[in-house]
Amino acid sequence: MRDAEFFRNWMAAAAAAVEREADRLTELDSPIGDADHGSNLLRGFTAVRTALDAEAPAAPGAVLQLAGRTLISTVGGASGPLYGMLLRRTGKELGEAPEVSDEELREALDQGVGAVAQLGGAAPGDKTMLDALLPGVAALATSYRAAADAAENGALATVPMQARKGRASYLGERSIGHQDPGATSSALLLGALADVAERAEGAR
Amino acid sequence: MTGGHGDGGTQPALVGVVLVSHSGPVAESVAELARGLAAGGPVAPVAAAGGTSAGGLGTSAERIMAAAREVDRGAGVALLADLGSSVLTVKTLLLEDELPPESRLVDAPFVEGAVAAVVAASAGAPLAQVAEAAAEAYAYRKV
Numbered sequence: 001m002r003d004a005e006f007f008r009n010w011m012a013a014a015a016a017a018v019e020r021e022a023d024r025l026t027e028l029d030s031p032i033g034d035a036d037h038g039s040n041l042l043r044g045f046t047a048v049r050t051a052l053d054a055e056a057p058a059a060p061g062a063v064l065q066l067a068g069r070t071l072i073s074t075v076g077g078a079s080g081p082l083y084g085m086l087l088r089r090t091g092k093e094l095g096e097a098p099e100v101s102d103e104e105l106r107e108a109l110d111q112g113v114g115a116v117a118q119l120g121g122a123a124p125g126d127k128t129m130l131d132a133l134l135p136g137v138a139a140l141a142t143s144y145r146a147a148a149d150a151a152e153n154g155a156l157a158t159v160p161m162q163a164r165k166g167r168a169s170y171l172g173e174r175s176i177g178h179q180d181p182g183a184t185s186s187a188l189l190l191g192a193l194a195d196v197a198e199r200a201e202g203a204r
Numbered sequence: 205m206t207g208g209h210g211d212g213g214t215q216p217a218l219v220g221v222v223l224v225s226h227s228g229p230v231a232e233s234v235a236e237l238a239r240g241l242a243a244g245g246p247v248a249p250v251a252a253a254g255g256t257s258a259g260g261l262g263t264s265a266e267r268i269m270a271a272a273r274e275v276d277r278g279a280g281v282a283l284l285a286d287l288g289s290s291v292l293t294v295k296t297l298l299l300e301d302e303l304p305p306e307s308r309l310v311d312a313p314f315v316e317g318a319v320a321a322v323v324a325a326s327a328g329a330p331l332a333q334v335a336e337a338a339a340e341a342y343a344y345r346k347v
Contacts, residue, residue, distance in 0.1 A: 034261070036262075040262070072265050072293070072296055072297075072300075073264075073265045073266055076256040076257075076258075076260070076262030076263055076264065076289070077262050077263070077288070077289045078288045078289040078292050079289075080263070080265070080289060080292075080293065081265075081289065081292040081293045081295070081296035082292060084296060085296055085299070088300065115299075119292060119295055119296060119299070120292065166288055167287075167288060
């Protein structure tokens with residue numbers, strides 16, 4: 001079972017990963033986006049870390065809902081509402097239980113990713129976050145590491161795709177040949193989850 | 205600006221309009237344009253919610269929520285958005301019930317839709333008709 005601390009650790013690990021990779025995310029966002037993905041997410045996840053430290057929610061669902069709400073209000077770009085929706089919907093699905101099973105987390109994340117798809121109106125292959133999130137969450141049935149790897153591969157697989165959503169879509173064929181920054185940050189989020197899960201196993 | 209519902213008691217409540225742009229100056233200018241073209245009688249409340257809280261390009265959920273509260277007279281709020289995160293943030297706030305009751309994202313071109321929405325709202329049209337007037341701006345072909 002996973003408690004609120006596990007989820008706070010996940011968000012802290014995600015914030016650390018974003019901090020580490022912010023420059024790379026912004027670099028990826030330069031040729032096909034408006035070169036602010038790294039700085040936007042850094043601002044958002046720094047605020048998440050501050051909010052979680054201040055409020056220290058006692059339930060997994062509450063941790064993710066607070067994180068999601070914070071991202072929506074602080075990121076300032078499209079990744080704010082999209083990641084905000086992912087975490088808030090996942091948190092809502094988890095409800096108020098003080099501990100949740102891996103199976104419950106998997107199902108809740110599935111709903112969260114569905115909410116992202118609905119909000120953004122993107123489909124697999126559109127060169128978006130979904131190209132990492134969908135294979136990542138599908139592979140959660142195997143293991144957290146498998147999910148992280150699948151998301152990472154999903155992000156790499158966006159390179160030859162032509163963007164059909166967001167600012168990159170205005171570039172048409174010129175968007176081909178660049179890795180999608182949103183899919184890349186999604187892989188970071190699932191990578192952070194795998195790291196935290198493995199650390200928790202090691203501590204047992 | 206005085207807020208609250210039903211002040212005066214005799215005047216019908218007007219639909220409020222919120223203009224959400226990636227850019228603060230764009231939102232402000234389009235609001236000014238729409239107010240100017242709707243003038244001639246009472247003008248419906250219009251608020252601009254452009255740019256990030258820090259004044260950069262992007263979207264601020266806080267600004268949108270504050271703007272919607274500011275223009276809410278109890279007859280509903282029509283929100284128009286321009287690009288990317290503007291649209292997604294409004295949709296998210298609607299899904300999460302963070303906006304006044306009877307708030308609606310209007311599917312319309314930003315500038316033309318804003319003028320149509322403010323003119324219709326100022327004439328006392330209900331929310332559905334304000335949304336319709338704004339959406340009709342899509343049908344106007346320029347060539």
